[in-house]
Amino acid sequence: MLPPGSTVGIVGGGQLGRMMAIAAARLGYRCHIYDPHDAPCAVAVSGSFTRGEFTDQQRIAEFAALCDVVTYEFENVPVGPLAALGAKLLPGTRSLEVAQDRALEKEFLESTGARVAPWRRVESVADAGAAEEEIGLPLVLKTRRFGYDGKGQSWARSQGGARQAYEAIGRQPAVAESGIAFEAEFSVIVARGQDGAVRSFDPPRNIHDGGILRRSIVPGGPLVAGQAEEAKRIAGAIVAALGHVGVLTVEFFATADGPLVNEFAPRVHNSGHWTIEGAKTSQFEQHIRAICGLPLGDPGLVDGSVEMENLIGADVERWPELIAEQGAAVHLYDKGEVRPGRKMGHVTRVGAGAAFTDR
Incomplete structure (x- = not known):
């Protein structure tokens, strides 16, 4: 169990690393960001920053020597340089290796008993x-x-x-x-601690547009609720088979034959941003708890319903009206240039009948 004052290294300095660093600070940890860009948005809320390429094994080793534990905010980083970190890296490289290759991912999922297309x-x-x-x-x-x-x-x-x-x-x-006939898309955000304990959040129903997540809604309606327990069981089997420590997200299709796995991400996830205000423990805090050896927190809802809306591209220009909206929790990522399709922030609304109703 890492004591407060320890340093958490985060490979990747985007919005996921930013929100992870904010959660770590609440628990008394310092964060050190490693990223190849000049000023990634996570640096603004972190104590230290090392600029380096993800392929630079020597630079990554020097960065890791300054940290007590190292994690990553996204999966498209080379495994080789991180493998040299050994037990200091959580989750380990097994989760990365499988998630980075869709063919290996499909084979692995089938080996756990999960249904795939x-x-x-x-x-x-x-x-x-x-x-x-x-x-x-x-x-x-x-x-x-x-x-x-x-x-x-x-x-x-x-x-x-x-x-x-x-x-x-x-x-x-x-x-x-x-191509699969499905009624809804949803995800299970699951955490596994160093002691093997597993906790899952309520599954959000996810609404996409152009392949990009627009909204996540909890509860996700009767259809998702009817498949939630089986989906949570599948997610638990996945993290156990990987020996994964930290948060992992499994994306599902709700089909007539039950939950079918689309893919998984070995990290915190966009569809879990609602947990910051909507759950008793956010996905980001849960990840920090897991990799630092702390007991996992309570993933239960703080209210009966919650909805997260992504601010994509020019959506972020609505920030003045969103800031003025009572009950809206606005998160702006400070990413600079606004581009079409770029995730610039999100807004979460807890309660007020946000629950999805099947039609």
Whole structure:
């Protein structure tokens, strides 16, 4: 158990690292950010900053020597330089290795007993055509690495479309997945402590637009509630199989046959931002508790309902009216340049009938 005053190193200086650092400070920890950019937004709320490339093993080792524990805010960082940190890195590199490769991720998920969409590896135009024959249409091709928020994906909806989709993603190694009929998207944010204890938050129903999360709502309605316990069981099996310490997020489709796993992220997640005001322990505090060896906190709701709305691109220009809105908790990430599709902040509303109603 790390005492207050210890230093938590965070690889990555974006908004997730920023909110993690704020949570760590409340518990008396100091944070040290490692990032290749000049002024990442997490630095403004942290005590120390080391600028360096994620591929620079020597620089990362020097940074880690100044920390008592090291974690990461996103999964698209090279495993090799972090592997050298050994037990100081939490979660460990196993979680990164699996999450970084969609084919390995699918195989791993199936090994835990989780249901996933029918899929196959694609490494050539011929593979893409074979996938179309085996899986049927519609299907989606996803690059095996570096895809997020809808990037690195292309759909095939008509005959011969899989080959075209493979061209659209630049002929990169990929997986082909069957298009799934689903009623809702939701996620389970789960934490596993160093002692093996597991706690899950209530699953939010997630509303996307253009592959980017727009809103998360808890409770997520009767459909999500009916699949929540099974989804939590699956999430618990995933963190246990990985030996994961910290927060991990599993994204699900609610289908007629029960919860089906889309993917997982070995970290805190956008769909868990509502927990800052909406839960008794936020996902960020829970992650810090886990990696520092503290007892996990209570993930229960503070009120009957909560909704989180992302501020994407020019949405952030609404900040004056949002700040004036009574009961709205506004989080601005101080990321500088406003760009289409860029997550600039979020606003959370607790209570006031925010719960999702199935229609």
